[in-house]
Amino acid sequence: MRQPSSTNRPPFPDGRANRRAAWRGLLLAPLAALVLLLCTAAPCPAHETYHISFSPGAEIHILARERVRDMYQRAGMAVEFVPMPHKRSIQSAAEGTVDGEVGRIKGLEKRHPGLRRVDVKLIDLTGAAYVIEGSAIQHYDRKLLDTVRVGAVNGVQWALRELDGRPAEMVSDYTRLFGMLVENRVDMVLGSTLSTEAVLNKEGIRNRRIRKLTPLVYCAPLYHYVNEKHADIIPLLEQALRELWAEDHWGGDGPCVPGAD
Numbered sequence: 001m002r003q004p005s006s007t008n009r010p011p012f013p014d015g016r017a018n019r020r021a022a023w024r025g026l027l028l029a030p031l032a033a034l035v036l037l038l039c040t041a042a043p044c045p046a047h048e049t050y051h052i053s054f055s056p057g058a059e060i061h062i063l064a065r066e067r068v069r070d071m072y073q074r075a076g077m078a079v080e081f082v083p084m085p086h087k088r089s090i091q092s093a094a095e096g097t098v099d100g101e102v103g104r105i106k107g108l109e110k111r112h113p114g115l116r117r118v119d120v121k122l123i124d125l126t127g128a129a130y131v132i133e134g135s136a137i138q139h140y141d142r143k144l145l146d147t148v149r150v151g152a153v154n155g156v157q158w159a160l161r162e163l164d165g166r167p168a169e170m171v172s173d174y175t176r177l178f179g180m181l182v183e184n185r186v187d188m189v190l191g192s193t194l195s196t197e198a199v200l201n202k203e204g205i206r207n208r209r210i211r212k213l214t215p216l217v218y219c220a221p222l223y224h225y226v227n228e229k230h231a232d233i234i235p236l237l238e239q240a241l242r243e244l245w246a247e248d249h250w251g252g253d254g255p256c257v258p259g260a261d
Contacts, residue, residue, distance in 0.1 A: 048078070049078040049079065049080055050072065050077060050099040050226075050233075051082050051098045051099050052065075052068060052080070052081050052099060052101065052102055053081075053082045053084045053089040053090075053093055053100070053101050054081055054084070055083070055084065055086045055089050055102075058086065058195070059192070059195040059197075060194050060222065063194060064102045064122055064123050064222060064224075065102050067122055067244075067250060068103070068122065069081075070244060070249065070250075071237055071240045071241050071244065072237070072240075074244060075233070075236045075239070075240040077236070090104065091112075093115060093225060093227055094112035094113075094114040094227070095114060096227045098227075099226060099227055099230055100224065100226035100227060100230065101224075101225045102224065103122045103123060103222035103224055103225075104222060104223065104225060105125065105220050105221070105222060106221070106223055109225070113228075115226070115228065116225065116228050116231045117223050117225055118224040118234055118241065119223065119234075119238060120223075120238045120245070122222050122223055122224050123222050124219060125158070125192065125220050125221070126192070126193045126194075127159060127190060127191065127192050127218035128140070128190075128191065128196070128214075128216050128217055129188050129190055129212075129213040130178070130188065130189050130212050131187065131210070131211055131213060132181060132182070132184070132209055132210060133208075134209075135188075137188060137213065139214060139215070140213040140214065140215060140217055142162070145166050146166065148187040149186040149187045149188070150167075150168045150169070150189065150190065151168060151170070151171065151177050151180050151181065151186040152168050152169075152170055152177070152190045152191075153170070153171060153172070153174060153177055154170050154172055156191075156192060158192075158218040159191075162190060162217055169185065174191060174196060174198075175199055178191075178199060178210060193212075193216075224237065
């Protein structure tokens with residue numbers, strides 16, 4: 001029997017194959033749309049820029065900001081910083097107006113449940129007592145707060161806790177605080193060390209007469225906080241911080257031990 005010539009075969013694929021291909025397309029289209037929607041609504045950390053608030057008037061936040069930048073860079077994430085007043089910086093991060101806050105002491109999440117802590121130390125906040133060179137006061141002891149004239153800056157919480165209701169001369173900034181000390185209006189002042197060093201460096205020779213007492217009055221680690229909607233990036237940030245600490249990337253920070261210097 002004569003076999004049909006191949007030239008007589010239909011020029012188009014079998015209809016059933018077309019139908020199968022069409023069904024596959026119909027099934028895959030919703031999946032592709034879902035993937036696109038998810039990527040648009042919740043970008044992968046590496047493709048999102050995180051906005052972090054900080055207080056430019058606090059020296060500790062200026063230094064912490066650079067460490068946060070290093071941490072996000074190590075984790076492969078983009079970050080931008082938004083300057084805000086001290087209290088607003090925390091509130092904005094807790095409400096989700098920004099994605100996080102540069103750094104605060106542990107326990108902030110108890111008062112602001114919308115925040116989540118990156119549970120690896122970012123930097124140490126330290127506070128000390130200062131006197132004029134030549135003062136009879138040689139070392140810091142809390143009992144001094146009952147016997148000498150003391151000055152501090154309004155809003156510095158660790159200093160207020162140390163004073164514990166004792167009378168003190170309160171001023172609005174560190175320049176005024178050390179001005180009082182130099183003018184012998186107080187015998188001793190309490191100050192955050194980073195803010196103090198910044199003021200003394202600016203003031204120059206006039207304030208070289210000032211001496212820091214040992215031991216430290218206050219020492220506590222600061223931690224980076226993110227809004228709860230970004231809790232998924234915390235393990236990445238913690239790993240990045242551990243690596244930076246292991247490399248001694250910033251140097252100088254040992255264990256934060258109150259009462260040590």
